[in-house]
Amino acid sequence: MLTIEAFSLYIMICVLAPLIGAFTLLFLFVFEKRIDLIEKEKNEIALENELQKARYNQLNQEIQPHFFFNTMNSILSLARLERKQELIHxxxxxxxxxxxKYKTNTTFITIEEELSYVLSYLEIQKIRFRDRLEYQITAEPDVQQAITLPFLIQTLVENAFKHSFEKKAGxxxxxxxxxxxxxxxxxxxxxxxxxxGESDSADGGIGLSNISKRLDLLFPDEEKSVGxxxxxxxxKVEVVFPLVYKSDLKE
Structure with missing residues (x-):
């Protein structure tokens, strides 16, 4: 037969057990959210570091002295030939x-923005290579506002000149x-x-390796590939990653 004290203790346990369980679940939920937040912040910091590395590679490798001086010589030749409009352009x-090159400091930009700078680069190369160079850009209208990594397309284009067009005739x-x-x-x-000078893997060059690392940071749990x-x-270089629009990130 239960005593009053034992019965009171039993009642107290029955009342407190659900409360303790609820507080425990709440603590675990908050703790898990905190862990997710810390992990997200860690990825954002790592992504920013990789972006800075990409900028460094762009400034110190892709804008090489020979590209700079060849471009300046091409511009100088336009001045000597008094081709004023071409010179200004x-x-x-x-x-x-x-x-x-110097001011891009965001973790992502739109395809439209990236292509505008790629076109600037190709126009400069057109001055250098003249009729030898032909290029074509096709982008579906509905992907213009999709996000991409800064320098992603430009790195692939610059690799074509660095590892191919500048080394071979034709x-x-x-x-x-x-x-x-x-x-x-x-x-x-x-x-x-x-x-x-480039292997068949994403680790074959600094540019492709950097793209792969940044994609892993930007889309840690999504399918993506660099080949x-x-x-x-x-x-041929192909990069595949999740289709995300700039408008989706604002919501």
Whole structure:
């Protein structure tokens, strides 16, 4: 037979047990959220570090002295030939390109923004390569406001010149194609005159390795890939990652 004290203790346990359980679950929920927040902040810091590394690589490798001086010599030749309109356009384009190199400091930009700077770069290269260079850019209208990593497309384009067009004679043909494939965005850059000095993996070069690392940080739990393939007549690089629009991030 229960005593009054034992019965009171039993009642107290019955009352307190659900409360203790609820507080424990609440604590675990808050703790888990805190862990997720810390992990998110850690990824954001790592992503920013990789972006700074990408900027460093762009400033110290892609804008190489030979590119700079060859471009300046091309602009100087326009001045000597008194081709005023072409000269003004070339200086404006070169200035826009350098401004982008030095001032881009966000973790992502839109496809439309990235392509505008890629076009500046290609216009400069057109001055250098003249009729030898042909390029084509195709991007579906509905992907223009999709986000991408800063320098992603430009790095792939610059690799084509650095590892191919500047090392080999012949027609320099470049094709950039961007399309949506269900929930994914596919960016393909193909160039004639196969690249030299790059392996078939994303770790084959600083540029591709950096792109792969930044994609892992920006989309840690999503499918993505960076691949490069060579054939006797071309080199193709494909980058696939989740299709996310800038407007989605604002909501």
């Amino acid at each position: 070339s200086i404006e384009t070169f200035s826009k390109l350098l401004k982008h 027609k320099a043909e470049l094709a950039i194609h961007i399309e949506a494939e269900g929930p994914a965005l596919r960016i393909t850059v193909t160039n004639s005159l196969p690249n030299e 490069i393939s060579h054939s006797p007549h071309r080199t």
